[in-house]
Amino acid sequence: MSGTRSPAADVETRASNDDHDALRAWLRLLATTNSIEALVRGRLQSGYATTLARFDYLAQLERDPDGLRMRDLSSRLMVTRGNVTGLTDSLEKEGLVIREADAEDGRGFRVRLTAAGRRAFRAMAVEHERWIVDVFAVLSERELRQLRELLGRVKSHARDLGRNAS
Amino acid sequence: MSGTRSPAADVETRASNDDHDALRAWLRLLATTNSIEALVRGRLQSGYATTLARFDYLAQLERDPDGLRMRDLSSRLMVTRGNVTGLTDSLEKEGLVIREADAEDGRGFRVRLTAAGRRAFRAMAVEHERWIVDVFAVLSERELRQLRELLGRVKSHARDLGRNAS
Numbered sequence: 001m002s003g004t005r006s007p008a009a010d011v012e013t014r015a016s017n018d019d020h021d022a023l024r025a026w027l028r029l030l031a032t033t034n035s036i037e038a039l040v041r042g043r044l045q046s047g048y049a050t051t052l053a054r055f056d057y058l059a060q061l062e063r064d065p066d067g068l069r070m071r072d073l074s075s076r077l078m079v080t081r082g083n084v085t086g087l088t089d090s091l092e093k094e095g096l097v098i099r100e101a102d103a104e105d106g107r108g109f110r111v112r113l114t115a116a117g118r119r120a121f122r123a124m125a126v127e128h129e130r131w132i133v134d135v136f137a138v139l140s141e142r143e144l145r146q147l148r149e150l151l152g153r154v155k156s157h158a159r160d161l162g163r164n165a166s
Numbered sequence: 167m168s169g170t171r172s173p174a175a176d177v178e179t180r181a182s183n184d185d186h187d188a189l190r191a192w193l194r195l196l197a198t199t200n201s202i203e204a205l206v207r208g209r210l211q212s213g214y215a216t217t218l219a220r221f222d223y224l225a226q227l228e229r230d231p232d233g234l235r236m237r238d239l240s241s242r243l244m245v246t247r248g249n250v251t252g253l254t255d256s257l258e259k260e261g262l263v264i265r266e267a268d269a270e271d272g273r274g275f276r277v278r279l280t281a282a283g284r285r286a287f288r289a290m291a292v293e294h295e296r297w298i299v300d301v302f303a304v305l306s307e308r309e310l311r312q313l314r315e316l317l318g319r320v321k322s323h324a325r326d327l328g329r330n331a332s
Contacts (some may be wrong), residue, residue: 012321023295025314026265032317033199035324065175085179092228130325136188138323143316148191148314150305151198153179153232156306158201160206161297 036135043131048124053079055128057087058113058121067112069102077101096120190234202301202308209297214290219245221294224279224287227263233278235268 012024012031041052060076061068068076074084088111091097098119102108113121136144178190178197207218226242227234234242240250254277257263262283268274279287302310 019312020295020299021307021310022203022294022299024309025302025317028314028317029195029199029202031227031322032321035194035321035328038197038326039328041325054304093228129186132192133186133188134327135320135324136191138319144187146312147316147320148187148194150309151191151194151281152305154301154313155194155201156200157197158205161300162201162205 015081022046025057036132037142039135040128040131042125043127047127050124053077053083054087055121055124057091057123058096058117061111061113062121062125065112067100068166069109070109073111091117176201187261202298205301206294210290211284213293216290219243219249220253220257221287221290223257224262224283225291227277227279228284228287228291231278233266233276235271235278238277239277257283 005058012027026133028082040055044050044052044055055071056077060073070084070088071081074081077084088097090101095114097111098114099109099111103112147151173209178193184283190327203218206221210216210218210221223239226239236254237247238252240247243250243318254263254265259264260279262281265275265277266278307314
């Protein structure tokens, strides 16, 4: 399912009894992702009055102390340049990021976290990790490993298929 | 990760060694979903010159022979009313859906598939199912059941957590 996700809609209800097991697995995978994203969105909103897009944006910058070029940020976040510009404007206004002329590219800009931005992100990231730990606490350590292993094989195979004949 | 997905970016690369196992599992789940969506998007584009949004739209209508109210379609697809209007305009122009005044709601519209729309959707759906079967063919039947069972528990737990304290 494309676009934003809400806890209200469960894509898995689209599965009917005559659907193939693989299709049912895919709809469940999608529904699981949607449910976790909805949880994270809801808590970012209620706890920090912020959005997943802003959280993802800060998360990207946090891994690069020297900052990122706007266009790299755009491709890593898989959002349009226009969206990145809008997010940057609003985060810069709040003092969480700053834009600087890019030394390597006279026409371009880099963005990096300010000290305040780093503090704000880290506080959210600690909480975010706790939410995710809670979600997966329903599985034993062994089951969690199993899930990661199964997903890893499905992911690699999907990427191979996507590369070979899209 | 919010927004549209591309095969190029792998959100799992965000995981670092000191991240908690649960966080790594979540990033892998997200990366797996992204990879499969990217595959489906690519093939819908190359095989049918269509988008995942249009496919999802037709899939919703296909399950309701009497059609759906525009606002229900919007909430099921988790997209804005404006997006649904745009998609409806373009699909109606191509003869795949028709708008009808809603008998129960004088001001509203229902949309339903035309016979041509149903045929076009079914042809795509058969192919779509084959792509998904191919993706999950990397797992044995037993592993596929295991994956669905593990995901089912994670999904239920995430939904419970989302309901209780968001």
